[in-house]
Amino acid sequence: MEVELKAPNGKSWSQPVGLFINNEFVKSSNEQKLASINPTNEEEICSVYAATAEDVETAVSASRKAFKDPSWKGLSGTERGALMTKLADLVAENAEILATIECLDNGKPYTVALTENVPEVVNVLKYYAGYADKNFGQVIDVGPAKFAYTVKEPLGVCGQIIPWNYPLDMAAWKLGPALCCGNTIVLKLAEQTPLSMLYVAKLIKEAGFPPGVVNIINGHGREAGAALVQSPGVDKIAFTGSTATGKEIMKMASATMKNITLETGGKSPLIVFEDADLELAAMWSHIGIMSNQGQICTATSRILVHEKVYDAFVDTFKSKVKEISVVGDPFEENTFQGPQVTKAQYDRVLGFIESGKEEGATCMLGGEPAPINGKGFFVAPTVFTNVKPSMKIFREEIFGPCVAVVSFKTEEEAIELANNTTYGLGSALFTKDLTKAHRVAREIEAGMVWINSSNDSDYRIPFGGVKQSGIGRELGEAGLAAYCNIKSIHVNMTA
Ligand code: NAI
Numbered sequence: 001m002e003v004e005l006k007a008p009n010g011k012s013w014s015q016p017v018g019l020f021i022n023n024e025f026v027k028s029s030n031e032q033k034l035a036s037i038n039p040t041n042e043e044e045i046c047s048v049y050a051a052t053a054e055d056v057e058t059a060v061s062a063s064r065k066a067f068k069d070p071s072w073k074g075l076s077g078t079e080r081g082a083l084m085t086k087l088a089d090l091v092a093e094n095a096e097i098l099a100t101i102e103c104l105d106n107g108k109p110y111t112v113a114l115t116e117n118v119p120e121v122v123n124v125l126k127y128y129a130g131y132a133d134k135n136f137g138q139v140i141d142v143g144p145a146k147f148a149y150t151v152k153e154p155l156g157v158c159g160q161i162i163p164w165n166y167p168l169d170m171a172a173w174k175l176g177p178a179l180c181c182g183n184t185i186v187l188k189l190a191e192q193t194p195l196s197m198l199y200v201a202k203l204i205k206e207a208g209f210p211p212g213v214v215n216i217i218n219g220h221g222r223e224a225g226a227a228l229v230q231s232p233g234v235d236k237i238a239f240t241g242s243t244a245t246g247k248e249i250m251k252m253a254s255a256t257m258k259n260i261t262l263e264t265g266g267k268s269p270l271i272v273f274e275d276a277d278l279e280l281a282a283m284w285s286h287i288g289i290m291s292n293q294g295q296i297c298t299a300t301s302r303i304l305v306h307e308k309v310y311d312a313f314v315d316t317f318k319s320k321v322k323e324i325s326v327v328g329d330p331f332e333e334n335t336f337q338g339p340q341v342t343k344a345q346y347d348r349v350l351g352f353i354e355s356g357k358e359e360g361a362t363c364m365l366g367g368e369p370a371p372i373n374g375k376g377f378f379v380a381p382t383v384f385t386n387v388k389p390s391m392k393i394f395r396e397e398i399f400g401p402c403v404a405v406v407s408f409k410t411e412e413e414a415i416e417l418a419n420n421t422t423y424g425l426g427s428a429l430f431t432k433d434l435t436k437a438h439r440v441a442r443e444i445e446a447g448m449v450w451i452n453s454s455n456d457s458d459y460r461i462p463f464g465g466v467k468q469s470g471i472g473r474e475l476g477e478a479g480l481a482a483y484c485n486i487k488s489i490h491v492n493m494t495a
């Protein structure tokens with residue numbers, strides 16, 4: 001159930017390849033597997049077992065049993081928090097291996113995985129570990145005839161479906177609050193990046209979680225994912241991924257009226273007002289679209305710039321992209337941008353770039369593949385100017401290092417352009433005018449607004465969208481609401 005792997009940075013480890021059910025790695029029922037590809041050299045890393053619908057049911061049953069078992073149900077919040085802290089410590093101890101796996105399987109720069117992604121897992125687990133004994137109900141005083149109080153109770157078995165852009169972090173955002181509240185979990189990983197969380201599964205067992213509390217499976221979306229969403233044994237589905245799949249999940253979850261939270265796509269605006277610090281705006285604009293190979297749901301992929309500073313901004317932004325966005329082998333220390341995660345994503349991004357050119361936008365930087373030694377799913381960082389709001393590159397989520405820059409004349413026009421989208425996830429604005437900043441922040445239809453930064457998210461602050469960007473919130477105290485019921489208890493005090 002394990003294979004020995006070695007990465008270009010010299011790290012070697014035993015990679016689990018099974019389905020993690022009841023704290024054991026097992027084969028899939030028909031022994032089907034899926035191959036994980038290294039997007040840097042297009043070679044297969046290894047293959048892992050892919051769950052069938054039957055395997056999903058096995059995992060769900062294990063999770064149901066664990067939910068009722070005194071070894072989990074009987075724990076106090078403090079004890080659950082201690083297990084989570086232990087897991088966080090083990091993740092920190094294994095940071096280099098986890099960052100290596102993430103770099104190999106996803107293509108993100110090793111230094112980013114090591115200094116940002118793995119620490120995020122540790123922080124999120126510790127944050128929610130701290131909440132495990134501080135998330136309680138209320139006594140509601142309605143007079144002497146009745147004693148009323150609320151209890152926060154876990155939902156039960158949570159099915160969690162995550163994407164490939166942040167395999168470790170998306171798992172942590174979902175595991176943290178779910179475990180904190182006392183739920184049990186079946187986590188389905190993305191088929192493109194199955195490896196890092198299977199390694200974390202070993203650490204979950206080592207930390208001492210009882211069998212069945214956390215089950216981690218790989219499998220295809222339409223098979224394993226759909227089976228999880230439809231299973232009558234699952235009480236809740238939490239999903240991060242595309243808006244199209246999110247809608248399918250809503251439909252499938254309706255049959256058993258499951259509690260759902262969805263974190264889906266975006267086409268987030270970044271507004272640069274006339275009085276903005278252009279250097280600062282260009283720096284964050286670069287971070288906001290070019291980080292993580294542009295594969296971020298909150299990527300600020302539409303930059304709206306006041307016409308008076310348009311040319312000056314574009315010049316500064318262009319030189320930032322040229323200077324910082326070094327495309328290369330993700331194990332190289334000076335690499336900022338690795339390959340897109342898969343051939344499919346690479347083709348999709350290049351398709352959008354073609355459409356931008358065909359629709360008449362000006363491709364002023366990039367706009368082409370950027371292979372390393374003739375290999376890999378690399379796309380040159382791409383900047384389009386002269387973009388019209390009717391163009392596909394302005395309307396649709398590209399999920400790659402490609403940005404559309406548009407000009408506006410007035411604050412009203414900027415707000416209208418910003419809100420001219422079916423999405424509503426992130427947004428950013430740059431101005432030195434304090435009242436304008438807060439006024440515009442209120443007008444933008446989005447779950448999050450960054451003033452004078454972009455994609456500056458924080459695990460202590462709620463994260464989520466409006467419109468077709470999702471339902472519910474993750475992170476922060478608000479993230480707990482997705483994982484517990486409030487039960488009201490009425491006690492009649494009259495004789
Ligand atoms: P996807 O939404 O299809 O996949 C995300 C997860 O959902 C994966 O674990 C997948 O196995 C699962 N899934 C797929 N179909 C399912 C189904 N019918 N029932 C249950 N689970 C299912 O996204 P995909 O195809 O990998 O990427 C396509 C586009 O989606 C990207 O180009 C990007 O625009 C967007 N996306 C957005 C993400 C975000 O963070 N909001 C993350 C990944 C993709």
Ligand code: MG
Pocket residue numbers: 036037038039104105106192193194341
């Ligand atoms: Mg891969």
